[in-house]
Amino acid sequence: MPFGLKNAPSEFQKIMNEIFNSYNKYIIVYIDDVLIFSKSIDEHFKHLKTFIWLAKSNGLVISEPKIKLFQTTIRFLGHTITNDTIVPIQRSIEFADKFPDKILDKKQLQRFLGALNYVSDFYQNLAKDAAPLFKRLRKNSPPWDDTCTKVVQIIKHHVKNLPCINLANPNYFKIVETDASDLGYGGILKQKNH
Incomplete structure (x- = not known):
């Protein structure tokens, strides 16, 4: 080695x-x-x-x-996969409730934001929603305020209500949708089923 x-x-x-x-x-x-x-x-x-x-x-x-x-339903790499859908396992969803709405400790905020990586494929606009929290990781960041608390609450709400991802059907027409800004970038593959 x-x-x-x-x-x-x-x-x-x-x-x-x-x-x-x-x-x-x-x-x-x-x-x-x-x-x-x-x-x-x-x-x-x-x-x-x-x-x-x-x-x-x-x-x-x-x-x-x-x-x-x-198996028709399996757990693989932190996801539950069925014949046509993928969802994050419950443990990945429940993590959000373990954090307070006010995350004043920098290490704890890093853990919270890091844990979001497990659900990021299911959470549209995560980078945009979490941007105020990432600013808190910088040196000389502004103090925690009500906006940051609200952001954590919004993220927790979204994490508890994540949609599933449908597996792509090779026979359906595909649309690639992308978006980018100073805060982040992302893309999704959509399909029309007719």
Whole structure:
């Protein structure tokens, strides 16, 4: 392992990518978490057979207690995925209530804003909403005021009421919507289902 263990996750991911990238139409790998998805049971058997063959032929060990087969709803990388939707797991949503509306400690504010990363894909305009809080992380920032408290309350409300993300259907027309400002940038993929 070059340069010590701190590079172990990225090196392992690189190896996993080399093994499985040719099969990314039905195998997603993130470090040691693997998701295999299929449109039918017969197809899933074929995909599993390919995965097991690849794992064995590359000396990878599969942990049987962690295997979940033929699931229509799964938890993967902090999300619950069904046939057509993705939602953040409940733990990612509940974090917001653990913080006070007045976050005066800089480290606590950093934790709050950092935790929002887990739900940022589901929260439109997060960068814009959170901008006053990010300003509080700067040196010589202005004191906490009612605006900051209101921002935290708005963010908590949005986090509790996040929408799901629908998985893209390759057969539907796609629209890419982007937006950018001095505060941030973002984009979404939309689809018309007719």
